[in-house]
Amino acid sequence: MKPNPIVATVDFEADGVQHGFLRLPWSRDESAWGNLMIPIAVIKNGSGPTALLSGGNHGDEYEGPIALVDLANRLSVGDVSGRVIIVPYMNYPAFQAARRVSPVDGLNMNRIFPGRPDGTITEKIADYFQRTLLPMADYVLDFHSGGRSLDFVPFAACHVLSDKDQQTRSVAARDAFGAPYAMTMLEIDATGMYDTAAEELGRVFVTTEIGGGGTATASTVGIARRGVANFLKHAGILAGDIERSPSIELEMSGPDCFCFSQARGLVEPVVDLGETVRTGDLLVRIHLIDRLGAPPEEYRARMGGILAARHFSGLAATGDCLAVVATRKT
Numbered sequence: 001m002k003p004n005p006i007v008a009t010v011d012f013e014a015d016g017v018q019h020g021f022l023r024l025p026w027s028r029d030e031s032a033w034g035n036l037m038i039p040i041a042v043i044k045n046g047s048g049p050t051a052l053l054s055g056g057n058h059g060d061e062y063e064g065p066i067a068l069v070d071l072a073n074r075l076s077v078g079d080v081s082g083r084v085i086i087v088p089y090m091n092y093p094a095f096q097a098a099r100r101v102s103p104v105d106g107l108n109m110n111r112i113f114p115g116r117p118d119g120t121i122t123e124k125i126a127d128y129f130q131r132t133l134l135p136m137a138d139y140v141l142d143f144h145s146g147g148r149s150l151d152f153v154p155f156a157a158c159h160v161l162s163d164k165d166q167q168t169r170s171v172a173a174r175d176a177f178g179a180p181y182a183m184t185m186l187e188i189d190a191t192g193m194y195d196t197a198a199e200e201l202g203r204v205f206v207t208t209e210i211g212g213g214g215t216a217t218a219s220t221v222g223i224a225r226r227g228v229a230n231f232l233k234h235a236g237i238l239a240g241d242i243e244r245s246p247s248i249e250l251e252m253s254g255p256d257c258f259c260f261s262q263a264r265g266l267v268e269p270v271v272d273l274g275e276t277v278r279t280g281d282l283l284v285r286i287h288l289i290d291r292l293g294a295p296p297e298e299y300r301a302r303m304g305g306i307l308a309a310r311h312f313s314g315l316a317a318t319g320d321c322l323a324v325v326a327t328r329k330t
């Protein structure tokens, strides 16, 4: 396979604190021989495990970038045993545009792994994570939130994996993160996800959904900050005790979790995030907006649990995800 065109201005093998860039040649109208300069920090002290921390996989999700910028600016070499690699804005063009997908090529970073070294901008970034960054890492944390169109109860998550030993190690890292909710997910279609790429390489992988709506709150930022510090302590990279607090264990185990809109209209939430629902409970009404006198469409829970995610904006399109119910693990 062709080499990746990205050049790192940091030395991954050097001890110390480095703030640099992943420089990706990007020829365009505004800059004929220009580059996309993706910020990266590497903090290394001797031998030890490597943690790869990323945010901005989707560009309109903010808790991860905030926590990681703060971490990159605060960590000193003496704090670390091993290596921390921080990329707060993985899909940097999407992040700069405050969009989920890249405005350059229209691609969703989390659906195109393993990427391509001779592909578009987003595919080249994915290929660099796949073939350069992931192989260096032992522990991988990728921050997500709901973005503009979804809002979540704050959780850290790992997946159902065929390698149960790997799943156990990922569950331990997820629980160390210490979000208010701890989720185990079975993806409906895991193809092309960064998660899957990291897991197939045998890495301990944790992802999150911490809030949403295309913004962050003081509370959700606090969860992200504490979570990443706990994750690094769990990996043995930062010293100190993990700040433990109880998490509610949840499971998303199949298609019955999801509720998708079959109409365009005005969203009336009937249940709020974190509330308990039973099978058949009304979750959302969609009021038709092109006329009066028609009854609203009603969307009901197909399984019991808690409302873990909801449509964020006040108007829904046909096909939008309106609600996600997760079951409580007992």
Ligand code: CA
Binding pocket: 058, 061, 144, 145, 146, 147
């Ligand atoms: Ca996301």
